[in-house]
Amino acid sequence: MNTMSQEYKHVTASKGDIGVAYVMADLIKKGADVLTPMSQVSPYDLGIFFLDSFYRVQVKYRSVDSSGAITVKVRRLRSSPRLRSKRYSYGTNDEFDVLAIYCPEISSVAYIMRDDMNEKGCITLRIHPPKNNQKANINVFLEKTELPEKIKRGL
Numbered sequence: 629m630n631t632m633s634q635e636y637k638h639v640t641a642s643k644g645d646i647g648v649a650y651v652m653a654d655l656i657k658k659g660a661d662v663l664t665p666m667s668q669v670s671p672y673d674l675g676i677f678f679l680d681s682f683y684r685v686q687v688k689y690r691s692v693d694s695s696g697a698i699t700v701k702v703r704r705l706r707s708s709p710r711l712r713s714k715r716y717s718y719g720t721n722d723e724f725d726v727l728a729i730y731c732p733e734i735s736s737v738a739y740i741m742r743d744d745m746n747e748k749g750c751i752t753l754r755i756h757p758p759k760n761n762q763k764a765n766i767n768v769f770l771e772k773t774e775l776p777e778k779i780k781r782g783l
Contacts, residue, residue, distance in 0.1 A: 683725040700753075
C-alpha cells in the first residue's frame with residue numbers, strides 16, 4: 629500500500645504545531661523577536677518582543693466552516709489531580725495578550741488583541757462574505773493580518 633498518495637490527516641496536536649510554526653514565521657517576518665516557553669503547560673504558546681515591549685501570544689489553528697467563517701472560543705483545560713477531574717474554563721483571561729489564528733485554507737494568520745474579544749472569549753472572523761450581505765459588525769480575517777496598532781506602537 630502506497631501511503632504517499634493518501635491525503636495526510638493532521639491530528640489535533642500536529643495542527644497546533646503547524647499553527648505555531650506559521651505564526652512564528654509570520655511574526656519574525658514582521659520584525660518580532662519570538663520566544664517559546666520551556667513548558668507545554670504554559671498558558672500561552674509564544675512570547676514576542678516588539679519595540680521593547682513583551683506580549684504573550686496564544687495560537688489557534690482553525691479551518692473555515694461551512695458559512696465561510698472561523699470561530700474561536702478561548703478555553704483552558706484545568707485539571708485537578710486531587711479531584712481527578714478535568715474541565716475547560718471559557719472566556720478571556722489575563723494569561724495572554726494576543727490571539728493569533730492560523731487559517732490553513734488561505735495560509736494566513738490573523739492577530740486579535742485579547743481586549744478586542746467578547747467577554748466569553750469568542751470571536752468570529754469572516755473569510756468569505758456572508759450570504760445575507762451583512763456589512764455591520766463583521767470582522768474580516770484579511771483585515772487582521774497585520775499586528776494590532778497597540779503592538780505596532782509598543783503600548
